[in-house]
Amino acid sequence: MGGVIYTDLDRLTASEFHKVSLGLKPSGHLHLGTALTFLQGMMVISKNPTASLDVAVMDLDLDFQRGKDFVSYSHKPYTMNGYTLFKDYIADESRLLLHGLADYFGVDPLRIRVSQFSGITSHPQFQCYLTDLFGSVAGRTLLKKTIVPGKRKTKDLLAPICDGCGHSSNKPPKFKGEEDLELQTYCYNQKCSVDEYAVKLIQPGKVNIFYLVDPIRDLIPDKEGKVVDLHIFGGDYGIPYDTSGLPKAERVSKLMSALSDRAPTIYVGPTLTKGDVKIGKSKGNGYTIGELRERFPNWIERSHSLLMDNPSQKKLDLSVLGQKYFS
Incomplete structure (x- = not known):
């Protein structure tokens, strides 16, 4: 095991994997890129009747807003459809999407698990890895x-x-x-009365870690080992x-291989663009799952075809391909 595969569907589906994982950290609604990542995982487990898919959804208070504001990811509100928090909405939307994909591929949904990042960081073995890495x-x-070369x-x-x-x-x-x-820092939230505070590195639920939560999860054996x-x-x-110039996938792979001789293979799917611009809902140029469902009853089949017809394309330009598959 180990190593990185870059956008090679033929190799991916020809290989035999038993336990597949991915992490989901959306800044907005689920979109076509999310669906394609899920689809690739579903394609793998549909080839092996004993394989499973584990999706971890972000629910931690480490988002991507350091220095900007204090509406953090775990506190981000979402008041549509009876929800209070965005993280809970995203977890349920992920389950709905995955169950739709499972039905399309004829996969038992019990082989798919949706969890949240907080459950990973509270695991005793995760705490051990934190100590090994930072202590x-x-x-x-x-x-x-491996992960933070240069001045970082x-x-x-x-x-x-x-x-x-x-x-955070x-x-x-x-x-x-x-x-x-012990980790010492200051709370810069003007609405909080706390100034300086400190927590222990392995204090459950009190330390979040950027970048590496779900990769470290991959090294922790399940109940069956x-x-x-x-x-x-x-x-x-x-x-x-x-x-x-080293991609994140290579960094993660090098670190995981150094930590364990059972490090997983890493597969990197395609990047979706419109021209030279990466698509994203924040840019106003992406397809959300909701929009796809409304416009195309067979949107999963269309998305699957997009992948299968371009098995080794590292960049999928929707300014061209969108007209073929989503018009």
């Missing part, structure tokens, strides 16, 4: 070599949670101690990243 010189050196520091990946307001700080913490590592042998990422993870 030792060897672990931090490994992180520097390993502590930039950690987000301790404030007891006062339940939000928008500043990276300071490390204190070695044996029982099985670990994930395939992790599917969206096309973003295949794009050269920062000054080193």
Whole structure:
């Protein structure tokens, strides 16, 4: 196991995998890119009657808003259709989408599990990996070599949670101690009365970690002793990243292989664009699942055809392909 496969559906579907995983961190409504990532996972498990798919949905207070505001991911409101929080809406929408895909492929939905990131970070073995990575010189050196090269520091990946307001700080913490590592930082939420605070690295539910929650989950055996042998990422993870130019998929693969001899294979799907611009609902140029359902009763079949007709294309330009498959 191990290694990275870049957009090669023939190789993906010809290989035998038993436990497939992916992580979902949407900034808005589920869209075509989400569906294609799910589809690739479903294509794999539909070939193997004993294979399973585990989807972890973001519900942590580490979003992508450090330094901007304090409406964090875990607190983001959503008041449509009886919901209170966006994270709960997304989890249910993911289940609905996956069950629709399972029906299309004739897969038993019991082989599909939707969980949330908070359940991963509370797992005792996850805490052990945190200690190994951040609580030792060897672990931090490994992180520097693989995940945060250059001027960035390993502590930039950690987000301790404030007891006062339940939000993570928008500043990276300071490390204190070695044996029982403590993370010290400040709460910059003006609505919170707490100023400086500190939490233990392995204090359950009080430390979130950017970037690596679901990959670390892959290394934790389930009740039957099985670990994930395939992790599917969206096309973003295949794009050269920062000054080193090394894609995130390669970084994750190197770290996971260093941590375990049972590291999963990583598959990177295609990137969706319109021309040279990546599609995204925040850019106003994406297809949401809701829009696809309304316009095309057979939208899953159309999406499946889009993938199958372009099995090795790392970039799918919807300014051209959209006219063929979604018009």
